[in-house]
Amino acid sequence: MSTFTPPVAAVAKDAHWAAKMARLRHRSLPERTLSICDDPDVKRAVTDAALALAKARTKATSAAIEQDVPEEQREQWVAAQPDVLAASSALDAAQRAQEDATITLTFRALPRPVWEQLLRAHPPTESQAEQGMEYNVETFPAALIAACHVERDVDGTVVAGMTEAEAQELLDAWPDAEAKALFTCALLVNQTLRSDLGKG
Template sequence: MNTPIDPPASALARDAHWAAKMARLKARQLPERSLRLCDDEHAKKAVTDTALALAKARTQARSESIEQGVLEAEREEWILSRPAVVAEQLELDDAERALEEATVVLTFRALPRPAWEQLLREHPPTEAQADQGMEYNVETYPAALIAACHIERDESGGEVPGMRGQEAQELLDAWPDSEAKALFTCALLVNQTLRADLGKG
């Protein structure tokens, strides 16, 4: 009866090393990209104005710290403690919260490659579009991609049902051309952004 031969320690180490790396590769999350929409010009201006006021307060406080001989290592903490800086920071925090409440955020997640290719097969270009070099039907594919990539989360962060294809088409038809293009582009780019460094060959 032959006695099993244990693999050499180097082989075991190599297998464990690769298994760990493969686990990391499989655990990678699909990339996400968000489109932020805000029609409240007052809220946007308030953030700009309060950020400018805070910058001025910090500049004034920095000048005072130099005049009073505050050490460089202690200067930032000293500046942050000045009443005018504290007040302007609070104003900015309030303005940013108001802007966040007035902003609608649409988040898109890249599709796994098989799903991406399947979506292209479901929306092939017309003969005329193919002659122009299009790889998909420009009339039907944008809404389908937007709906397929859109993800919605509730207040606890859990995923809930999101945009349907018909709803995506309604937005594309109702919005100005620039905003409709931004909506489609956001869903498209999240699938085309490379998160890898190809190195120096």
């Protein structure tokens, strides 16, 4: 009794597609962050430090040219100059201080069925629907923000995050522009296309 052996090309094709499908299944959902720093002095310090570094590099580059430092060695020479090293260190310190003073909120896109279910749970009012809105503008923003928010502890482990009530509290308490930025961040992570559709 003979045993059917599939063609080598067919086997290779199946394995190729299986590998590609495995990669497609394991794609991570996109994430987007909103960073908030309320300390103007900290932000100004970063700007000033960046300008100081740019000036130190410009001065060192001029010195390198005057001293005929070969072009291929110039970048390394400039980076090693004491004034450049000091300015670079000052910028690093200012950036660390800004990071410490910054609150970062992370939002992750929802799988399509979850997104559609959220839309169904917050349908537009009759008046809103007449204006072309696809969701209730009063209730959907807080629900979306809470659903998309991802909170991680210091070890990177996902922990409990923002509730819908907390999201609504922020939307009500923050200035209009900042409240819109909060909602927009959660909205955009669900509407930004990561793939390249190609030219056909």
